[in-house]
Amino acid sequence: MSSPALECIDVSKTYVMGRDIEVKALKNVSLTIRRGDFVSIVGPSGSGKSTLLHIAGTLDRPTSGRVLVDGVDVTKLSESQLSIFRKNKIGFVFQFFNLLRNLSAVENVMLPMLLSKRYSFKEARLKALYLLKLVGFPEDRLRNPPSRLSGGQQQKVAIARALANNPAYILADEPTGNLDVASSTEIIATFRLLNSFGNTIIIVTHNVELARVTNRILFMKDGQVFEEAPRSFLEGIPMDEESTRLKKQVQLDLLKLERENVERLFKNKVISGETYERALKSIEEKELMVKQ
Ligand SMILES: Nc1ncnc2c1ncn2[C@@H]1O[C@H](COP(=O)(O)OP(=O)(O)OP(=O)(O)O)[C@@H](O)[C@H]1O
Numbered sequence: 001m002s003s004p005a006l007e008c009i010d011v012s013k014t015y016v017m018g019r020d021i022e023v024k025a026l027k028n029v030s031l032t033i034r035r036g037d038f039v040s041i042v043g044p045s046g047s048g049k050s051t052l053l054h055i056a057g058t059l060d061r062p063t064s065g066r067v068l069v070d071g072v073d074v075t076k077l078s079e080s081q082l083s084i085f086r087k088n089k090i091g092f093v094f095q096f097f098n099l100l101r102n103l104s105a106v107e108n109v110m111l112p113m114l115l116s117k118r119y120s121f122k123e124a125r126l127k128a129l130y131l132l133k134l135v136g137f138p139e140d141r142l143r144n145p146p147s148r149l150s151g152g153q154q155q156k157v158a159i160a161r162a163l164a165n166n167p168a169y170i171l172a173d174e175p176t177g178n179l180d181v182a183s184s185t186e187i188i189a190t191f192r193l194l195n196s197f198g199n200t201i202i203i204v205t206h207n208v209e210l211a212r213v214t215n216r217i218l219f220m221k222d223g224q225v226f227e228e229a230p231r232s233f234l235e236g237i238p239m240d241e242e243s244t245r246l247k248k249q250v251q252l253d254l255l256k257l258e259r260e261n262v263e264r265l266f267k268n269k270v271i272s273g274e275t276y277e278r279a280l281k282s283i284e285e286k287e288l289m290v291k292q
């Protein structure tokens, strides 16, 4: 049995503000996010959404409770272990994109792969091109730095970058918060497509349109999480069939590249047989989902 993407067990977070003043931002939150989930977190300002997302992203530690990412108890890891773990296991998408401004679109996506040392330069470039294609980034803008991209285009680069190292999940905090309606719609459709290809996605949002295409909505209030009945993520924006068909092929090409990559890593003894088997299994699962 494979472990869930994320498990929060009795997680609390208390901020201490000077003497005697405590803010209980999370109160005994227990939560399981399964692989392939598409979750939105909604709730009023100050209810603890970003705090929960930071903890899920291992950017912050809970005051008490345990957090398991892909079966690994991250509350037991040291800061240096965490920083490596985070880079390889969690994809982040932010409201203000946070791209490196001296790098081109394609270089921004390549960087996490090169830093992980798991991809050769050639593999990283090819995979970055596939990922950018998958998220619908225009081919004639690949060499542009972020300053010469629209907000929607920058967010697509950020999503492609978040996928670079095959994270356990993507965390997005208000990913459409800084976009116009047309770009927001494209970003929402992109997340939905990526989820239909098996990617686990967790989004904090005030955008009702975005929340309603996810297949699970979590409501936060006063540091607690409430569950609403799951709803089909097929309702909402219609998918363009032709573009979905093309993207399916891109996703299959990506998985083929991924398979070659892990085969090379295994052959060169960079990864263990167990890791290799697990990676192959996950690639095969994804292939099945795409072919459905
Ligand atoms: N670093 C911090 N130090 C002290 N208190 C904090 C800190 N970060 C958040 N808080 C408090 O914790 C509570 C939850 O904050 P959080 O940022 O998680 O809310 P949110 O739901 O994301 O709100 P918003 O919708 O406005 O982004 C709030 O009362 C906030 O003031």
Ligand SMILES: [Mg+2]
Pocket: 049, 050, 051
């Ligand atoms: Mg917030």
